[in-house]
Amino acid sequence: MRPATPRVYGLWEIGRRTLELFGVSLEQTLGPAPQTVWYEDLEVGDRFVSTAGISVSEADIIDFARRFDPQPRHIDPVAAKDSLLAGLVASGWHTAAITMRLLLQVGLPIGDGLIGAGARLDWPTPTRPGDELFLELVVTSKRLSRGKPDRGVITVEYDTRNQRGELRQHTRLSLVALRRPDPSV
Amino acid sequence: MRPATPRVYGLWEIGRRTLELFGVSLEQTLGPAPQTVWYEDLEVGDRFVSTAGISVSEADIIDFARRFDPQPRHIDPVAAKDSLLAGLVASGWHTAAITMRLLLQVGLPIGDGLIGAGARLDWPTPTRPGDELFLELVVTSKRLSRGKPDRGVITVEYDTRNQRGELRQHTRLSLVALRRPDPSV
Numbered sequence: 001m002r003p004a005t006p007r008v009y010g011l012w013e014i015g016r017r018t019l020e021l022f023g024v025s026l027e028q029t030l031g032p033a034p035q036t037v038w039y040e041d042l043e044v045g046d047r048f049v050s051t052a053g054i055s056v057s058e059a060d061i062i063d064f065a066r067r068f069d070p071q072p073r074h075i076d077p078v079a080a081k082d083s084l085l086a087g088l089v090a091s092g093w094h095t096a097a098i099t100m101r102l103l104l105q106v107g108l109p110i111g112d113g114l115i116g117a118g119a120r121l122d123w124p125t126p127t128r129p130g131d132e133l134f135l136e137l138v139v140t141s142k143r144l145s146r147g148k149p150d151r152g153v154i155t156v157e158y159d160t161r162n163q164r165g166e167l168r169q170h171t172r173l174s175l176v177a178l179r180r181p182d183p184s185v
Numbered sequence: 186m187r188p189a190t191p192r193v194y195g196l197w198e199i200g201r202r203t204l205e206l207f208g209v210s211l212e213q214t215l216g217p218a219p220q221t222v223w224y225e226d227l228e229v230g231d232r233f234v235s236t237a238g239i240s241v242s243e244a245d246i247i248d249f250a251r252r253f254d255p256q257p258r259h260i261d262p263v264a265a266k267d268s269l270l271a272g273l274v275a276s277g278w279h280t281a282a283i284t285m286r287l288l289l290q291v292g293l294p295i296g297d298g299l300i301g302a303g304a305r306l307d308w309p310t311p312t313r314p315g316d317e318l319f320l321e322l323v324v325t326s327k328r329l330s331r332g333k334p335d336r337g338v339i340t341v342e343y344d345t346r347n348q349r350g351e352l353r354q355h356t357r358l359s360l361v362a363l364r365r366p367d368p369s370v
Contacts, residue, residue, distance in 0.1 A: 068282040093282045097253040100278045122303040
């Protein structure tokens with residue numbers, strides 16, 4: 001039976017950190033986290049929140065942008081000062097990559113059997129040096145595949161915000177999820 | 186006057202590489218590439234193609250994923266062999282970052298005055314080690330802002346394909362573009 005109110009996750013992370021204080025890893029205690037995630041494991045309304053943030057420095061922003069998005073506004077603090085965005089800002093693709101890292105930390109069961117198929121990103125404001133980014137996620141829809149009876153599509157939506165609550169990215173992600181195999185077959 | 190057929194770019198890159206063979210940089214010859222891009226600089230139907238690809242190795246895939254998406258399918262070639270995707274594959278966010286790098290190489294005039302506001306990504310197949318990725322882009326729409334008379338929104342769509350033409354990512358990107366200032370004002 002499912003709880004009446006949406007579940008709030010992040011406890012796995014809290015537990016892991018608490019145990020770390022005593023020099024014990026969660027994996028030693030409970031065994032490895034579950035690796036296979038099925039279509040049945042996520043329900044509309046399930047919520048996940050990050051309990052630890054990821055800090056973004058000017059050096060992080062420049063390092064990522066040198067590899068993938070070497071525009072002056074992302075790599076040159078002096079030139080960026082006079083740009084439309086008034087200061088060095090992270091590439092939106094850097095915010096997207098950090099958001100993926102946060103997604104693995106919120107306790108959303110991600111593993112084999114769950115594959116990103118597409119995403120819609122909005123960047124209302126750019127990530128800036130000194131931001132600490134957090135994630136809040138909700139499962140917004142799920143439906144079975146019409147063509148392939150062994151799988152479905154789950155949609156999750158999440159906000160990437162900094163320590164002041166400023167929205168840096170909103171994401172809608174479609175995940176292909178396998179159905180749990182029928183043990184009677 | 187605009188040409189009757191859509192423009193095909195990439196010549197800047199060809200020119201740069203040709204000059205490099207003789208030890209001369211394009212910037213020495215022509216001065217820096219234009220930095221400010223206006224709403225008026227792009228028209229629906231304009232096409233841009235990459236003339237040089239970006240190769241993706243297993244080490245590249247693992248390095249990116251260790252930072253941003255450390256799932257077994259992206260960092261562990263042995264575990265990945267038995268996964269749904271049958272072998273190590275790049276994080277979709279890595280494909281997105283490489284695609285940004287390609288976007289800066291196709292000759293699309295990107296610079297100050299042009300800011301990514303949102304994107305829609307589809308990953309029909311994942312990037313794999315040994316892929317060399319190329320980009321083909323078309324400007325699909327443009328409209329003036331209703332609220333802010335100094336700017337508009339330009340939409341571009343592009344395909345990221347490997348050397349065998351396999352589609353790794355389709356992107357629809359919305360760009361906020363400033364209008365060229367009126368010199369008579």
